[in-house]
Amino acid sequence: MMPIRCLALLLASLIAPHAATAADLLLDHVNGYTLDSSGKLKRFEAMLVDDGKVVAIGQREAMRKRADGAKIVDGQGRTLLPGLIDAHGHIMGLGTMKRQADLTSAKSLDEALAQIRAFASANAGSAWIVGRGWNQVIWKLGRFPTAKELDAVAGDRPVWLERVDGHAGWANSAAIQLAGVDRNTPDPAGGRIERGAEGHPSGVFVDSAMDLVTSKVPPLTPKQNAAALDAALAELARMGLTGVHDAGVDAQTIALYQRYADERRLTVRIHAMIAGTGADFDALAAKGPLSGYGGGHLDVRSVKLLADGALGSRGAALLAPYSDDPANRGLLFHSPDELTAMIGKALAKGYQVGVHAIGDAANREVLDSFEAAFAKHGGRELRNRIEHAQVVALADIPRFKSLGLVASMQPVHATSDMNMAEDRVGGERIKGAYAWRTFLDQGTVIAAGSDFPVESPNPFHGLYAAVTRQDQAGKPPGGWYPAQELGRVEAFRAFTLDAAWAARREDVQGTLEAGKFADFILVDRDIFAEAPSRLWSTVVLETWVGGKRVYARGEAI
Numbered sequence: 001m002m003p004i005r006c007l008a009l010l011l012a013s014l015i016a017p018h019a020a021t022a023a024d025l026l027l028d029h030v031n032g033y034t035l036d037s038s039g040k041l042k043r044f045e046a047m048l049v050d051d052g053k054v055v056a057i058g059q060r061e062a063m064r065k066r067a068d069g070a071k072i073v074d075g076q077g078r079t080l081l082p083g084l085i086d087a088h089g090h091i092m093g094l095g096t097m098k099r100q101a102d103l104t105s106a107k108s109l110d111e112a113l114a115q116i117r118a119f120a121s122a123n124a125g126s127a128w129i130v131g132r133g134w135n136q137v138i139w140k141l142g143r144f145p146t147a148k149e150l151d152a153v154a155g156d157r158p159v160w161l162e163r164v165d166g167h168a169g170w171a172n173s174a175a176i177q178l179a180g181v182d183r184n185t186p187d188p189a190g191g192r193i194e195r196g197a198e199g200h201p202s203g204v205f206v207d208s209a210m211d212l213v214t215s216k217v218p219p220l221t222p223k224q225n226a227a228a229l230d231a232a233l234a235e236l237a238r239m240g241l242t243g244v245h246d247a248g249v250d251a252q253t254i255a256l257y258q259r260y261a262d263e264r265r266l267t268v269r270i271h272a273m274i275a276g277t278g279a280d281f282d283a284l285a286a287k288g289p290l291s292g293y294g295g296g297h298l299d300v301r302s303v304k305l306l307a308d309g310a311l312g313s314r315g316a317a318l319l320a321p322y323s324d325d326p327a328n329r330g331l332l333f334h335s336p337d338e339l340t341a342m343i344g345k346a347l348a349k350g351y352q353v354g355v356h357a358i359g360d361a362a363n364r365e366v367l368d369s370f371e372a373a374f375a376k377h378g379g380r381e382l383r384n385r386i387e388h389a390q391v392v393a394l395a396d397i398p399r400f401k402s403l404g405l406v407a408s409m410q411p412v413h414a415t416s417d418m419n420m421a422e423d424r425v426g427g428e429r430i431k432g433a434y435a436w437r438t439f440l441d442q443g444t445v446i447a448a449g450s451d452f453p454v455e456s457p458n459p460f461h462g463l464y465a466a467v468t469r470q471d472q473a474g475k476p477p478g479g480w481y482p483a484q485e486l487g488r489v490e491a492f493r494a495f496t497l498d499a500a501w502a503a504r505r506e507d508v509q510g511t512l513e514a515g516k517f518a519d520f521i522l523v524d525r526d527i528f529a530e531a532p533s534r535l536w537s538t539v540v541l542e543t544w545v546g547g548k549r550v551y552a553r554g555e556a557i
């Protein structure tokens, strides 16, 4: 007769034959990569998921043994990565751009005008023609485009087209008239109206002068806003992004994100940065920072400020004049005291602060302001950031480290800007421009992003630019200032673990480790074995957020 004890063991083993762990999903047979929390690259063949979170990664056999009853998805040996995080993008900008005239592909003024003419006739019912994406530098125009040129293709309907960097806008005569701008209108503080020989507005409005026209453009309806968000979410999932830091949103947009989070319709985890410390901030901060809202899909505990404009439109604030415009140093948007007060206001309420700074004067002002605000309010532990940190005086770079600031940088900017940037700042200042390697080597955390829709949200374009410092045609040979290249794992880390860290989300995002969200992608190649020159063309096959598939190439979800 079998002893009672043995019988009990036998029964137990029949009920639970493999010492199962609770898991509802097994991703089996994958070429998996993740960093561990110390940043080391690890490989795995299978991943167990339960209730949207990673249970374990490991070898196929070991994972199968623990997968009792779980749904099994065969990865067919494809490469699996943690979902990528864009640390600086503009979600609603991406969504609205998908629904507006998109001039990013125009290689000349004539091409742009032809596109505007086509858009205007395809959208005959809309009161305004709105779009973005033009870049007169690519057109080799040597000047800004004019209102008259727009009049010729769009007629009497008002037209407003933002430059690719969002720091200038191009209006036609009807829009200028509606804005009430004429030769007597002064340049507003922090902005510039481009003018013809007699002082007439010639069509382009730079930085704060843009408000003169944008204030007249009818706002999107709630329905149009939701449609724009849907378009953006679809595009982000297609790109393999499972996290985005949205760099500057208003209260209305946050309300929309909250509704989508409530309805479990957000397919990306959003770290929303409130635009400014004005009325929207006051209203939101009255309820306090929001963390992990809607199943960990939305955080609202960060503020975005702007210190200057952009390099392309010469709005970036420089310590010395532009190399290609000796009368111009660009514009600081705020006095040091104003900026310090805004930073302090956000820190005192427990909000992280990210300040846009492109030029070396702006970066210095922001560093000074953080230093002064920390002395008064503390808040260093909030992992505050400088957004772009694009042209920084060499002497100021170590201050990022001593002040504990994150450098939130966009690798593709370097390769898109390289020719223009060197014209603007010359051979000496360029040494502190797009200087990722210098930041990384001193121990500064780099959070990588794209600044979409200024650039494509495709994170593989960013990984490629970070690793090669070349454009997608492989230019220049050997890379642009190749000493600033990142290694492949370093670049990957900046788009995953360190981007999560820069949002204080590294405990739940950025790697595939037990307890973190099962946010991952399947891609068409092994990005750690692929030739660097082909990294940019990596294609995302599937995107999963919280253990749910939100995108599959060629399929409707």
Ligand SMILES: [Zn+2]
Binding pocket: 088, 089, 090, 247, 451
């Ligand atoms: Zn931006």
